[in-house]
Amino acid sequence: xxxxxxxxxxxxxxxxxxxxxxxxxxxxxxxxxxxxxxxxxxxxxxxxxxxxxxxxxxxxxxxxxxxxxxxxxxxxxxxxxxxxxxxxxxxxxxxxxxxxxxxxxxxxxxxxxxxxxxxxxxxxxxxxxxxxxxxxxxxxxxxxxxxxxxxxxxxxxxxxxxxxxxxxxxxxxxxxxxxxxxxxxxxxxxxxxxxxxxxxxxxxxxxxxxxxxxxxxxxxxxxxxxxxxxxxxxxxxxxxxxxxxxxxxxx
Amino acid sequence: xxxxxxxxxxxxxxxxxxxxxxxxxxxxxxxxxxxxxxxxxxxxxxxxxxxxxxxxxxxxxxxxxxxxxxxxxxxxxxxxxxxxxxxxxxxxxxxxxxxxxxxxxxxxxxxxxxxxxxxxxxxxxxxxxxxxxxxxxxxxxxxxxxxxxxxxxxxxxxxxxxxxxxxxxxxxxxxxxxxxxxxxxxxxxxxxxxxxxxxxxxxxxxxxxxxxxxxxxxxxxxxxxxxxxxxxxxxxxxxxxxxxxxxxxxxxxxxxxxxxxxxxxxxxxxxxxxxxxxxxxxxxxxxxxxxxxxxxxxxxxxxxxxxxxxxxxxxxxxxxxxxxxxxxxxxxxxxxxxxxxxxxxxxxxxxxxxxxxxxxxxxxxxxxxxxxxxxxxxxxxxxxxxxxxxxxxxxxxxxxxxxxxxxxxxxxxxxxxxxxxxxxxxxxxxxxxxxxxxxxxxxxxxxxxxxxxxxxxxxxxxxxxxxxxxxxxxxxxxxxx
Ligand SMILES: Nc1ncnc2c1ncn2[C@@H]1O[C@H](COP(=O)(O)OP(=O)(O)OP(=O)(O)O)[C@@H](O)[C@H]1O
Ligand SMILES: [Mg+2]
Numbered sequence: 110x111x112x113x114x115x116x117x118x119x120x121x122x123x124x125x126x127x128x129x130x131x132x133x134x135x136x137x138x139x140x141x142x143x144x145x146x147x148x149x150x151x152x153x154x155x156x157x158x159x160x161x162x163x164x165x166x167x168x169x170x171x172x173x174x175x176x177x178x179x180x181x182x183x184x185x186x187x188x189x190x191x192x193x194x195x196x197x198x199x200x201x202x203x204x205x206x207x208x209x210x211x212x213x214x215x216x217x218x219x220x221x222x223x224x225x226x227x228x229x230x231x232x233x234x235x236x237x238x239x240x241x242x243x244x245x246x247x248x249x250x251x252x253x254x255x256x257x258x259x260x261x262x263x264x265x266x267x268x269x270x271x272x273x274x275x276x277x278x279x280x281x282x283x284x285x286x287x288x289x290x291x292x293x294x295x296x297x298x299x300x301x302x303x304x305x306x307x308x309x310x311x312x313x314x315x316x317x318x319x320x321x322x323x324x325x326x327x328x329x330x331x332x333x334x335x336x337x338x339x340x341x342x343x344x345x346x347x348x349x350x351x352x353x354x355x356x357x358x359x360x
Numbered sequence: 361x362x363x364x365x366x367x368x369x370x371x372x373x374x375x376x377x378x379x380x381x382x383x384x385x386x387x388x389x390x391x392x393x394x395x396x397x398x399x400x401x402x403x404x405x406x407x408x409x410x411x412x413x414x415x416x417x418x419x420x421x422x423x424x425x426x427x428x429x430x431x432x433x434x435x436x437x438x439x440x441x442x443x444x445x446x447x448x449x450x451x452x453x454x455x456x457x458x459x460x461x462x463x464x465x466x467x468x469x470x471x472x473x474x475x476x477x478x479x480x481x482x483x484x485x486x487x488x489x490x491x492x493x494x495x496x497x498x499x500x501x502x503x504x505x506x507x508x509x510x511x512x513x514x515x516x517x518x519x520x521x522x523x524x525x526x527x528x529x530x531x532x533x534x535x536x537x538x539x540x541x542x543x544x545x546x547x548x549x550x551x552x553x554x555x556x557x558x559x560x561x562x563x564x565x566x567x568x569x570x571x572x573x574x575x576x577x578x579x580x581x582x583x584x585x586x587x588x589x590x591x592x593x594x595x596x597x598x599x600x601x602x603x604x605x606x607x608x609x610x611x612x613x614x615x616x617x618x619x620x621x622x623x624x625x626x627x628x629x630x631x632x633x634x635x636x637x638x639x640x641x642x643x644x645x646x647x648x649x650x651x652x653x654x655x656x657x658x659x660x661x662x663x664x665x666x667x668x669x670x671x672x673x674x675x676x677x678x679x680x681x682x683x684x685x686x687x688x689x690x691x692x693x694x695x696x697x698x699x700x701x702x703x704x705x706x707x708x709x710x711x712x713x714x715x716x717x718x719x720x721x722x723x724x725x726x727x728x729x730x731x732x733x734x735x736x737x738x739x740x741x742x743x744x745x746x747x748x749x750x751x752x753x754x755x756x757x758x759x760x761x762x763x764x765x766x767x768x769x770x771x772x773x774x775x776x777x778x779x780x781x782x783x784x785x786x787x788x789x790x791x792x793x794x795x796x797x798x799x800x801x802x803x804x805x806x807x808x809x810x811x812x813x814x815x816x817x818x819x820x821x822x823x824x825x826x827x828x829x830x831x832x833x834x835x836x837x838x839x840x841x
Binding site for chain 2: 157158159160161180181182184185186190191193196197198199200201202206207208210211214215218250267271
């Protein structure tokens, strides 16, 4: 589904990604971990098509198409979703209105008929249950004055609405309380199927207890320096990153 | 060039939608302004002697006045002798009802999305259509008449209700209030008139639609709304003009008179031709709008969405004379390309416990200049007066300007005044968030801008709100930098 080959990217003069290789197949869950500032969010942004980041080398194919060639909105329409580490506020625009615009533009792109208000609300009600989000929150201006946890829950609600093929969740667990973590994770699990995939960026094992990864990768200084199975995450939790950093410096 | 800039360039070059003209034979005065022209206009309209005198006096005053220069707008000197002050669509007979109106005129308004015929009955809005200074049709007159509501063209009111006109015309905006009001008083050609009797709640929206059609023609209309004790009316005003290379002059006067417990809500969606993207052509819009809350507990509310005109000079105001009276001003002013807007309000608190609320949202894009100018004046007698002002500016790109000029005069120490102001830019982060959800950049900007202006748009009657949202999107889409 997603093949990243030797991806390099910089912002301004600063090189951040230094040759990333990753292969994600349908149905898989990949966890990306790594110390602060190692480039995890940058990777997510580059995949989503944020303009500030300049791709300086490598390639990314998504469902056989050249992802890097696509405009950001088309990547979303092709099925790439990013749950932001820091969701932005849009005053005066309700999540409902925002999602209605998004859903219908995506449907148009795919040649499907747009949803009228009634059918949209029908779909919305269903997805609301999935992440146990309150309609009152969705009526409010997008992310404006939302608590940290509410923002994250809202991101996953949006994921549920858009049903992406590939979802990249950037530290969705941060800010969620213990119960919310469970609810949101369960929501993500319910959305999983054989033909979609999830990349979760996280610092903690607790999320991976719920969303169990098939593979765990460690990103360090813009490179994937170690990959393994879910046991790697447990090892990191116990030992931290120093041993990996040492391994890297030995090389 | 970044993509945002590219989109900005593309979208700011979007053509003005109403830039067509209609082939209608017109009946015009020669260019220029002098007493003979005024006599010509007055005679054309078959006016009583007192009105001609009123006009001539106004003209005399105007000749002694100077164009105001304090507004934050720049334009080449206007040659007032180069303007045609009277142009009327030629009609074989004076229309008594819709059947008599020239079908070309009806078509003109239909093109604007305003139906003057039967089908309008469904939407329940009574329309007075004014083209090139002359009212061509007023709908729903009979229905309204049953309630004692008078809604007709100004000229008709002069003929049929001279006492009301004589008593109230100029009582809110005196002839010599300013240069443009004096000019209007001398040469106004038509407009709308509305009287709501005591205790009557007008059951439908009343609306005036203005269109300038003929070239080189100034449009000088007057609107007079009188709300008698305990009455209520919601009034809408819309305007468009064809695309022309030369600038055209529009100097209107709107007066609202609210008696005890009366409420008037006046909404405008202004979409005069703004000029092309190099700043050529466009309407000069110098308008005096004022409401007098004469009676106790009366209320006047102005809502405006200003998207058009090359130059906008406009300060819908409220004089809060009655105790416990209330004035409101909700405004969204959008400027793009080389447009200049200097707009705002005046709230003059005279009575006790008077309240005013100002919400102004400026949006500037391109090379435009957008100024808010507002005055809040609390007079000595205005015990317990309160004002709240919120003035926000949103910038798109780095070639435009936003300015705020609030003036506050307080002569009574019990007054409470709150003023908030913000300036923001549409964030790349906000746009990217939208793009990531599959929303294209144009729609993203439309969403963000409509969200920003929501508090004002919410004040508009439903049907107008939709139109206004589309207009905002059309004027601005993608203007990010
Ligand atoms: N606009 C920018 N200008 C300069 N440096 C930047 C910019 N954006 C990111 N960086 C730098 O790039 C590096 C990688 O940042 P990134 O956000 O991808 O890290 P991360 O792995 O997601 O970290 P965290 O775990 O803290 O979220 C950091 O050193 C960061 O400071
Ligand atoms: Mg990060």
